[in-house]
Amino acid sequence: xxxxxxxxxxxxxxxxxxxxxxxxxxxxxxxxxxxxxxxxxxxxxxxxxxxxxxxxxxxxxxxxxxxxxxxxxxxxxxxxxxxxxxxxxxxxxxxxxxxxxxxxxxxxxxxxxxxxxxxxxxxxxxxxxxxxxxxxxxxxxxxxxxxxxxxxxxxxxxxxxxxxxxxxxxxxxxxxxxxxxxxxxxxxxxxxxxxxxxxxxxxxxxxxxxxxxxxxxxxxxxxxxxxxxxxxxxxxxxxxxxxxxxxxxxxxxxxxxxxxxxxxxxxxxxxxxxxxxxxxxxxxxxxxxxxxxxxxxxxxxxxxxxxxxxxxxxxxxxxxxxxxxxxxxxxxxxxxxxxxxxxxxxxxxxxxxxxxxxxxxxxxxxxxxxxxxxxxxxxxxxxxxxxxxxxxxxxxxxxxxxxxxxxxxxxxxxxxxxxxxxxxxxxxxxxxxxxxxxxxxxxxxxxxxxxxxxxxxxxxxxxxxxxxxxxxxxxxxxxxxxxxxxxxxxxxxxxxxxxxxxxxxxxxxxxxxxxxxxxxx
Amino acid sequence: xxxxxxxxxxxxxxxxxxxxxxxxxxxxxxxxxxxxxxxxxxxxxxxxxxxxxxxxxxxxxxxxxxxxxxxxxxxxxxxxxxxxxxxxxxxxxxxxxxxxxxxxxxxxxxxxxxxxxxxxxxxxxxxxxxxxxxxxxxxxxxxxxxxxxxxxxxxxxxxxxxxxxxxxxxxxxxxxxxxxxxxxxxxxxxxxxxxx
Numbered sequence: 001x002x003x004x005x006x007x008x009x010x011x012x013x014x015x016x017x018x019x020x021x022x023x024x025x026x027x028x029x030x031x032x033x034x035x036x037x038x039x040x041x042x043x044x045x046x047x048x049x050x051x052x053x054x055x056x057x058x059x060x061x062x063x064x065x066x067x068x069x070x071x072x073x074x075x076x077x078x079x080x081x082x083x084x085x086x087x088x089x090x091x092x093x094x095x096x097x098x099x100x101x102x103x104x105x106x107x108x109x110x111x112x113x114x115x116x117x118x119x120x121x122x123x124x125x126x127x128x129x130x131x132x133x134x135x136x137x138x139x140x141x142x143x144x145x146x147x148x149x150x151x152x153x154x155x156x157x158x159x160x161x162x163x164x165x166x167x168x169x170x171x172x173x174x175x176x177x178x179x180x181x182x183x184x185x186x187x188x189x190x191x192x193x194x195x196x197x198x199x200x201x202x203x204x205x206x207x208x209x210x211x212x213x214x215x216x217x218x219x220x221x222x223x224x225x226x227x228x229x230x231x232x233x234x235x236x237x238x239x240x241x242x243x244x245x246x247x248x249x250x251x252x253x254x255x256x257x258x259x260x261x262x263x264x265x266x267x268x269x270x271x272x273x274x275x276x277x278x279x280x281x282x283x284x285x286x287x288x289x290x291x292x293x294x295x296x297x298x299x300x301x302x303x304x305x306x307x308x309x310x311x312x313x314x315x316x317x318x319x320x321x322x323x324x325x326x327x328x329x330x331x332x333x334x335x336x337x338x339x340x341x342x343x344x345x346x347x348x349x350x351x352x353x354x355x356x357x358x359x360x361x362x363x364x365x366x367x368x369x370x371x372x373x374x375x376x377x378x379x380x381x382x383x384x385x386x387x388x389x390x391x392x393x394x395x396x397x398x399x400x401x402x403x404x405x406x407x408x409x410x411x412x413x414x415x416x417x418x419x420x421x422x423x424x425x426x427x428x429x430x431x432x433x434x435x436x437x438x439x440x441x442x443x444x445x446x447x448x449x450x451x452x453x454x455x456x457x458x459x460x461x462x463x464x465x466x467x468x469x470x471x472x473x474x475x476x477x478x479x480x481x482x483x484x485x486x487x488x489x490x491x492x493x494x495x496x497x498x499x500x501x502x503x504x505x506x507x508x509x510x511x512x513x514x515x516x517x518x519x520x521x
Numbered sequence: 522x523x524x525x526x527x528x529x530x531x532x533x534x535x536x537x538x539x540x541x542x543x544x545x546x547x548x549x550x551x552x553x554x555x556x557x558x559x560x561x562x563x564x565x566x567x568x569x570x571x572x573x574x575x576x577x578x579x580x581x582x583x584x585x586x587x588x589x590x591x592x593x594x595x596x597x598x599x600x601x602x603x604x605x606x607x608x609x610x611x612x613x614x615x616x617x618x619x620x621x622x623x624x625x626x627x628x629x630x631x632x633x634x635x636x637x638x639x640x641x642x643x644x645x646x647x648x649x650x651x652x653x654x655x656x657x658x659x660x661x662x663x664x665x666x667x668x669x670x671x672x673x674x675x676x677x678x679x680x681x682x683x684x685x686x687x688x689x690x691x692x693x694x695x696x697x698x699x700x701x702x703x704x705x706x707x708x709x710x711x712x713x714x715x716x717x
Contacts, residue, residue: 070711071704077686081711093554133552140554184603198627200605202634210701249597284626348539369538369595468548487543489566
């Protein structure tokens with residue numbers, strides 16, 4: 001191995017250290033088999049400057065991190081400023097209670113936004129909420145927001161919706177921001193070049209009280225996808241393929257930046273789908289550098305900067321992308337041409353295969369732990385090894401969630417079901433991500449397409465993604481779902497979830513079993 | 522938060538990898554607005570049968586593990602949802618320490634804030650401890666935060682890593698919000714500088 005030694009010898013101290021290196025360090029290293037390349041004077045300065053310049057090159061994550069440090073010292077955990085705090089009804093009540101107990105205030109109510117999404121029913125909004133405990137939780141959020149002066153998009157607000165859907169919709173989500181929410185899918189907002197991640201309730205309280213978080217810096221992980229996306233392969237299939245490849249802990253300790261021509265060609269809504277599921281790979285956050293498509297999406301939205309301030313903001317946003325030559329801690333490169341529509345077979349998002357694939361055999365797994373996990377998963381899912389995925393029939397279809405409930409998702413699904421009928425015995429529902437999306441879809445007549453096919457058309461919310469509201473699977477029911485988690489019991493105790501894209505979910509509703517969208521119709 | 526110095530407790534091995542927070546505390550129990558009352562619902566779907574009786578197959582229901590306060594788990598424990606209800610449920614059930622080859626990031630953070638010590642040891646070390654816990658009834662470990670050590674009944678000592686700040690917070694039961702607020706002048710300066 002070669003070592004480049006840059007030696008200065010201007011003054012007494014550098015002279016002394018130079019002679020020390022010459023007498024002791026270099027002979028020692030040479031004895032150990034290293035080759036020392038020495039440079040002094042002009043060439044030393046040249047190499048030194050080059051090195052400094054190289055070190056100045058930053059990834060997008062590092063740029064956002066550096067500009068949000070309130071305090072950084074060597075022996076303490078850094079204090080990071082949070083630009084936007086999103087709040088929902090399920091993970092916040094104990095945080096507000098904590099503030100009250102300690103007689104603390106919300107430091108920046110104007111940087112905080114709340115909505116109701118997890119708990120609320122997706123049926124007729126004029127009916128009273130039957131679940132009294134859920135109703136109490138929503139009422140508590142309303143009281144907390146009133147007490148602490150936080151803007152709230154409640155159940156009757158025309159802009160209500162899933163927190164990760166309305167943030168971008170309202171223009172709250174912007175490049176370069178630090179954003180947090182007591183919800184792991186906060187990674188969604190990274191699609192705009194924001195640093196956005198999920199936090200626990202203690203941290204919610206921390207942000208409410210201080211507008212800051214104590215955070216360790218993450219490693220950076222570049223996942224590069226290049227090439228043209230094959231027909232029938234969607235953003236959902238990209239992220240499921242990635243998770244299938246690196247595993248559900250493959251991103252632990254890292255912030256993923258998605259790069260490459262395939263990612264660049266995605267629409268903003270598709271980028272949100274990719275970033276949304278970064279947490280399913282264990283990553284702290286997922287990010288995509290902003291570009292013209294990002295700025296076009298943001299311009300004119302309610303909370304976006306207006307007029308000249310918008311132009312100024314865009315100039316700043318253009319500085320965000322990772323510098324050429326900056327290095328990531330890890331890099332993975334994938335080829336879009338290798339990707340196919342995905343279907344999960346097991347009980348986590350990493351247990352996934354191409355739709356043309358088969359249910360795997362646990363005996364083929366790498367380790368005994370994985371073998372045991374696969375056995376558990378197949379027992380829970382009631383599947384036999386070797387079964388072609390397209391032989392598996394479903395009882396339910398769910399199109400919705402912060403992963404895939406945006407207008408482009410609904411359009412894609414409506415395209416598939418148009419003029420067709422949902423299979424007999426299959427119950428299928430569409431839950432738009434926000435009331436604004438619902439209105440937009442209705443203005444385009446998508447609701448009529450879905451209803452004519454036999455789908456239920458609901459009000460906005462998280463719904464059956466996590467089944468906290470009445471939309472749940474019955475024990476043993478099998479569901480094709482556009483959501484993000486196929487954990488045991490996630491959609492209802494004993495329910496069996498298969499994650500797919502909106503197109504695949506729509507086609508599955510029609511045929512009653514999984515179908516390769518590329519050969520459908 | 523209760524300070525954590527040293528803990529001696531009964532060990533229960535949970536032979537599963539990638540245990541997600543949906544399993545630790547299912548969604549139907551997230552509707553409470555209090556911080557308490559989650560312990561009885563820990564691992565609900567695994568722990569109870571359809572009729573509500575304890576599932577005799579589930580390891581926490583084995584009599585020999587009654588009163589366990591140290592959990593040994595597989596890789597990536599606590600993945601998925603950010604719900605802090607998961608560490609609340611574990612803590613309220615009685616767990617003080619979780620040993621695993623790896624943890625999900627958000628869950629690990631949430632543990633520190635609730636006085637649960639998440640300890641990462643190598644997969645081999647975890648396998649050894651797990652096997653010993655199965656082989657020996659009444660198997661206990663001694664965990665010392667100051668020394669960053671796990672001591673086995675036979676005297677074997679395993680050391681673990683923990684961040685200085687996390688260690689300090691756990692050791693002193695520190696109120697982190699109070700800690701950050703001592704730098705309020707820095708926060709205000711940052712806000713002024715960035716016109717926030």
